[in-house]
Amino acid sequence: MTTRTRTRALAAGDTDLKEFTERLFGHLPRADQRRWARVYLQGLLTTPGKKSVRRLAASVTESPTASQSLQQFINASPWDWNPARTELLRWLEERQPVRAWTIGQVCFPKRGEHSVGVHRRFDPVAGRIVNCQLGFCLFLSLDGMSVPVDWRLALPEAWVTDPVLRRRARIAPEAVHQNPEALVLELADSIATRTSSAHPPVVADLSRLGGAAALIGMLGRRGHDFLVSVPPTLSVRAAGLTPGGDGARTPGRGTTAADFARLGNTSHPYATPLAGPGARPQGQRIHSALVRVPEGESGARGAQQIYRLFGERRPGAGGRGGTGGRGGAGGPVWLTNMNRHRMDDLLGLVRAAGRSAAVLGALADDFGLLDFEGRSFPGWHHHMTLMSAAYAYALRGRVRIPRAQPA
Incomplete structure (x- = not known):
């Protein structure tokens, strides 16, 4: 058109x-x-x-x-x-049931130093250090689509401690420096107080967040069901082990999320790949295992919580002589507290995360996501x-x- x-x-x-x-x-x-x-x-x-x-x-x-x-x-x-974001949320909830609250991360490349919150950081998409703003978005995942309804902008410490920068960018008095994990949690908590519907699961990619384990524990303590992509190096322990047990180091067992996704004790056939546009739909299998996150990673209560961890295993990925792709399992490694849900339901939530990532591309191409100067x-x-x-x-x-x- x-x-x-x-x-x-x-x-x-x-x-x-x-x-x-x-x-x-x-x-x-x-x-x-x-x-x-x-x-x-x-x-x-x-x-x-x-x-x-x-x-x-x-x-x-x-x-x-x-x-x-x-x-x-x-x-x-x-x-x-x-108020506008709350009305947008309600307008959408009136029209379709919400399947998930999906959280995405956006890097806004910038020239110069005048855009609010701009700083130099590593952008995993670009594969290099860039000058950018960092934002987080919460999507309503509906039937077959995702719509953004809430946003947070990461403010580096220099932007909130320098009175000149605060005044120039008109940063709200209540705005403070928060790490990415805190911003993700704030998005989930905020929508929970405004929704008029039952709380759906929180779906998020935490694989590049250093505090992923702590955030997992906080989401659970807040009462959120969740499905999150975690760093492949995240320390986990088989669910049957007692604290201090050494069973996770027995032959054939691993100590990281990637190891457990690769060696999971339950295998599920699946026809659609979880990750990668070039992944083929033939011969996919999902390996899963019940695990705990050790105390000190997500807090004492987190150490008692049992999670289901799973990842995609493609032919030729992992195993003897294979690189295993990202995390050694051929794709992202996912962790959830929804242990009783069917794997098909969990994989549906994974697809919701993929749709939200695609929407960010559409917003950049057709709706001006990256075009705003964003100085204030x-x-x-x-x-x-x-x-x-x-x-x-x-x-x-x-x-x-x-x-x-x-x-």
């Missing part, structure tokens, strides 16, 4: 967009703020290429001052983004909120209210 066609189609359904905007941004006190919210949404939905504020304004209105007004609305206007803390959150709303609106034909089933 061309840009002009999309613009005409959106104009034809302008009543729908207006109602949607009023639903999400009706808490804004001024009519002009709500109007600029609708303009920004329309721009995100129809503007081809880079979604800069200037290009969004130019694609929707011919007013010579629109760009300045839109910039003011996004970067300087002190409106609260949390409120501006970054305003843009992420509006972008999430635009993506949800674009999918509205797929998230209709289900019909009542006959008794």
Whole structure:
């Protein structure tokens, strides 16, 4: 569909967009703020290429001052983004059951040092150290789709301790430096207080987080069911061992998550690969084992918790002479506290994680995920909120209210 066609189609359904905007941004006190919210949404939905504020304004209105007004609305206007995110959550929950809360991680490459929270860090996707912002997103995983509803921006310590940087970026007084594990936990806890539905499992990739073990324990203590991808080097112990036992070091047994995924005592045939676009669907097997995370890794209570750990085993991966791929099991290693769930159900949650990762690509390509300059803390959150709303609106034909089933 061309840009002009999309613009005409959106104009034809302008009543729908207006109602949607009023639903999400009706808490804004001024009519002009709500109007600029609708303009920004329309721009995100129809503007081809880079979604800069200037290009969004130019694609929707011919007013010579629109760009300045839109910039003011996004970067300087002190409106609260949390009510809009809560309404987006409820709007989606009204239309389809939520299968999981899936958490994704995003690296925002930046030039210079002026974007809020920018710092140099290793980006595993790029495979090198980059200058970037680091963000985390929570998705609602619905039937066959994932929609972003909440965001957190990682603020390095320098950005919260330097009063000049705080003032320049207009960082909220309550914003503090938190490690990635704390941000993931905050996203899960926050949505738990706002949802009107039963709490679904938390699904997240923790494989690159140094504090993954501690986060696993905290998720469990908060009462969250979860399925997480863990570092292959995570220390684990067979569930049957008593604390201090040496059975994990007996011949043929391992001491890491990757070892247990490779040597798991239960094997499940499966026709769809867990990881890698080049993975073939033939001959897949899932190896799983019941394990504990040793005390000191996730806390004393975590040491008593039994988890199911599993990973994909492909022909030629692991075993004698094989490299085993990532973690020695041919793919990610997953850990869950949902021990009584069927493996097919757990693998469905793994697929939900894959869909959320794909959505981040769609947001970058078509909805301006990486295009916002992001110099101010409120501006970054305003843009992420509006972008999430635009993506949800674009999918509205797929998230209709289900019909009542006959008794």
